[in-house]
Amino acid sequence: MTSPVIISAKPPAGAAKFASRFDRFQVGLLVVAALLTCAALAYGGFLLTVMQLAMIYAIFCIGLNFFMGYTGQASFGQNAFACVGGYGSAILTVQYGWEPLPALLASMAVSGFFALIIGYPTLRLRGHYLAMATFSLGLITYDISIQWTSVTQGYMGYAGIPPMGIGNWTVESERWKLVTLAVLVAFGFWLSLRMRDSRFGRGLRAISGSENGAAALGVRVPRFKLIAFVIAALYASAAGSLFAYTIGFISPEVYGPAMSIMTFTMLFVGGVGTIVGPIIGAVVTSLLQEVVRGSGHYQDVAYAIVLLVTLIYAPKGISALGALFRRKKEEA
């Protein structure tokens, strides 16, 4: 096998560093996602709503990728933090008249605090046990959102949630909502990229490779896992709040276990642990749901078949297909 010979040990910087993170296939996928967003803006209609939801889930998945992708831990309970974000924002804006942005930030702070308190004992577990514990967390939160009617209004949920905005400026138009969400996705993506490439991010990825190996190099494994869990919770909380502001209505079903399963699917379809995977997975899966909806009673079967085929033939997700094709070509 021939290997590339690199003359300099100096890492690439600036634009070259940014470009070096993506292959052409991934850039192509991002361009397609951007074109779909433009098409939704141009034609409006149902595609606009689908892309709005895709952007919200993309934010959720970018955070989830920190915990499940970079750190290699399993969590099926991040919907709990989206629930805190969504209900926090709804209650603060509708009942207490807060502005959307402070309500979003306050909800994120509460979610982060809960993640810290819950994560400290829970993250001692590993593998399937951690997955089950986090899944239980999501179920408990779902149940609370139904039963605690004095606060959550139970199945009735919250209606009349104001749209996003700062001060007198509010994002009323559906098109501008999509633009705002796209900008927030870009910001969340950029932030995650910075964290991933930092010393902290390298520590997380080392944990994913080998917890013992990382510890032997001085990485504080329990602390780093907890921080990754909190980061994922913050992203999930923001996504939960943005859902409330975009749709204007929330109910327990929105943040139920189905949300965890869907975001998990999105992450694996896009490419868990890849940089662009969360965005691509969110867009593809959101569109896929609408495509298979046409198959009537068989929509769940059609959805599951498409997912199975993706996972079997692209185990590292769609965004890793470019690398997979290159490897096959080299082997041929």
Added chain:
Amino acid sequence: MSADTTHLIAVKDLAASYGHIEALRPTSLHVAPGEFVTILGPNGAGKTTLLRAITRLIPSKGQITFNGKDVSGLKTHDLAELGIIMVMEGRGLFGEMSVRENLQLGAYKLSGSPADMNRRLDKVFTLFPRLKERIDQMSSSMSGGEQQMLAVGRALMAEPKLLILDEPSLGLAPRVATEILSTLGALNKEGLGILLVEQKAPLALKLAQRVYILSSGSVRAELPTHEIKSHHDLARYYFS
């Protein structure tokens, strides 16, 4: 206990179990500053368990002092911060990361300028020039020998005071194994303390100053390397 400064690391009555199985019976050993110590023993003797117990990768009982300080209660990452760095069996590389990223992780606990990082990288590249050629390659795509060089190079990036290695020649061609072990010998001559578990005994014994023979989870013998030849049964076993 009085501070023991004659030993870089001293282990006293260290014991470890896997469930009910006592894999390591109370064991004591030490490494002096700048000393090269080898642990030999058959498969299942408890060599890897001993190293993992020293570096607290598994729970253990007993006392460990490092540079005269009791470090028994510390965790693995704390020991790494003190300068006890282990190259694990199977290399423990992060396969989805490049050579550069693996090496950067080696220097994880060290604060320093980019110039410091480059100085450390240069030192590793001097010892293992092939790593420089592979710097942006995924570590999982390298050959076994190159991966072992990277594992040792990554450990050296931490500027260890004590380097612990668990069978670094495992699965390597004899020429590559010799190259890596010779590099360890050169590092020891510069003053680096080394504790090595190794199957390729003849070469390891050429480099080491002292040897511990481990069997059934406890130390059976401790002797200077040059004396091993006078023990006919040991010499036949390890040199034949």
